[in-house]
Amino acid sequence: MINASMSPKAAREYIRTNAPLATTSGLCPGFAQANLMIMEEQYAHAFLKFCVANPKACPILHVSEPGDPFPTELGEHIDVRTDVPGYRVYRHGALDTEVLDISALWQDNFVSFYIGCSFSFEESLVQHGVGVRHIEAGTNVPMYRTNIPLKSVAPFHGELVVSMRAMRSSDAIKAVQITTNMSKVHGSPVHIGAPEHIGITNFAQPEFGDPPIVQDTDITSFWACGVTSQLAAMNAKLPIAITHSPGKMLITDRQNWELEYS
Amino acid sequence: MINASMSPKAAREYIRTNAPLATTSGLCPGFAQANLMIMEEQYAHAFLKFCVANPKACPILHVSEPGDPFPTELGEHIDVRTDVPGYRVYRHGALDTEVLDISALWQDNFVSFYIGCSFSFEESLVQHGVGVRHIEAGTNVPMYRTNIPLKSVAPFHGELVVSMRAMRSSDAIKAVQITTNMSKVHGSPVHIGAPEHIGITNFAQPEFGDPPIVQDTDITSFWACGVTSQLAAMNAKLPIAITHSPGKMLITDRQNWELEYS
Known part of the structure; x- marks a missing residue:
């Protein structure tokens, strides 16, 4: 059985059995989770340049060697x-x-890119x-999708x-x-205030995730999101690209505080 | 003639004539200067991974396409x-x-890497x-060279x-x-206090630059330095690598404030 406070290694061993798990949100508090993007080696340099050029959307935690499924930098015995x-x-x-x-x-x-996840800063906010x-x-x-252009590095754009x-x-x-x-x-927000100023036309119906909950005197803040890299990779029409499913992240052994002030 | 307050474009046009210039330090206040590292395309992905893994030493401002000497992202009519x-x-x-x-x-x-320079933060300190x-x-x-190990990305190490x-x-x-x-x-310092704690054995004689000036009640602070990437590239024994000469940086059109809070 899984429980929220188990170690990252124990959680990964549970996940490895293919037992069903709706989301990794809330699991292993204090430890960082990562977005995943896997692609063939010939696209890896362009994708890394794209990430470096768009660091708020795609903050790189680690890049693997071609064919290496074991990111030891991120944790013990991880098999991606x-x-x-x-x-x-x-x-x-x-x-x-x-x-x-x-x-x-x-x-x-296959080259694997491990990208920072907002679960880390949500824990800090709370x-x-x-x-x-x-x-x-x-x-x-x-x-939400926005109209804020990314810096393009062909074939990645959006x-x-x-x-x-x-x-x-x-x-x-x-x-x-x-x-x-x-x-x-993901760092500081990219926008605060009116959603329509960044091209969000239907605020009540986000493209991904659940509908917004906003109280009367609230203000809305918007952060760059790891889904950006998935859409940019789709736009690139790579022969094959593999990502984590939404909300189902890689749980690492890195602690959230290691990702602060860095 | 060159003068400190000329525009970055005018300064570059002067430099382009091969007129002698001891250093770009102090030129074009308010504008960022960049470290330069040029190498053949087959090493570029490994070097970019190395920079991403060692971001304090090698903060990337821009990476060129192979063979492109014109980094328009950094300024008008720059020819590297x-x-x-x-x-x-x-x-x-x-x-x-x-x-x-x-x-x-x-x-x-040739792929050109443009790397952030401490002249930007020195201006802010002043x-x-x-x-x-x-x-x-x-x-x-x-x-100074230190004993602080870099994260290696073969063939780059040191x-x-x-x-x-x-x-x-x-x-x-x-x-x-x-x-x-x-x-x-380069961000925050990597060390404050005793130089010998980071492997500096002869504080009075730095490996690069001028001898230190320290007053009685001063404390010493140490920042990651762009020279790191030059030594790592030397360690890699690339067939050819080209850098700027010490203190002779590329003057860009990017303003220092564009490199803050990013």
Whole structure:
């Protein structure tokens, strides 16, 4: 059985059995979780340049050697082929299938990118008394496509995807202060205030995650989101790209404080 | 004639004539200067991974396409082959020659890396009233090899090189606060206090730059230094690598404030 306070290694061993798990949110508090992006070696340099050029959306925690499924820098005995609770396989820019294990799909030329995740800064917000509506309600964070252009590095291009957190105005100021020094997990917000100013036309219906919860005197704050890299990789129409499924992240042995002030 | 307050474009046009210039330090205040590292395409992905893994030493401002000498992202009409006041050419890990212009050496497979420079944060320290001894004396910053290991990404490896700034203890605290949010120009210090704790055995004789100036009640603060990438590239024994000569940086059109809080 899984329980929230088990060690990252024990959680990964549970996940490796392909037991069902809706989300890694809330598991192993204090430890960082990572977004995953896997692609063939010939696209890896361009993708890394794309990430460096768009650091708020794609903060790099680690890049593997070609064919290496064991990111020891991120934790003990991690096998990226089995230790994520769900994977999405994209072919030529379209979702092909969703699987629990990618051992059978693994290629010797696969490069894995591990990208920081907002779960780390959400934990810090809560620890500092910032009330975030979707966390209070236990729902997924709402995510939206915007009209904010990314810096293109061919074949990767597109617009920024953001996650939205509604909170009191005083907490929004505090959230800027807290996340400013967490650049490896998306850093400070990219926008505060009117969603329509960044091209969000249907605020009530986010493209990803759950509908927003906003109280009367709340202000909305928007952070760059790891989903950005998935859309940019889809736009690139790679022959094959594999990501984690939404909300089903890789749980690492790195502690959240290691990703602050870095 | 060159004067300190000319525009970056005018300064580059002067430099392009191969007129002698001892250093770009102090030129074009307000504008960022960049470290330069040029290498053949087949090593570029490993070097970019190395930079991402060692972000304090090698904060990336821009990576070129292979063969592209025009980093328009950094400024108008920049030609990296002519617009740096001096270049060092390394072959198989050893300094081969020092030249004023690399047009004749240019290869279609050269990738140029533009790396943040501490001149940007020194300007901010001065603007905030922090008294830095080598700046007050008009000498070069002292730089030291340390025993702090870098994260290796084959063939790039080595130890961190640091620059040292001596100042009052109260200013050292302020300097941490100021540089923390300048991660694109080396960020916060890596060490404060005793030089011998990071493997500096002969403090009076730095490996690079001028001898240190320290007043009785000063404390020494150490920042990751762009020279680190040059030594790591020498350790890699690349067939050819080209860097700027010490103190002779590329002057960009990017303003220093663009590199803060990023």
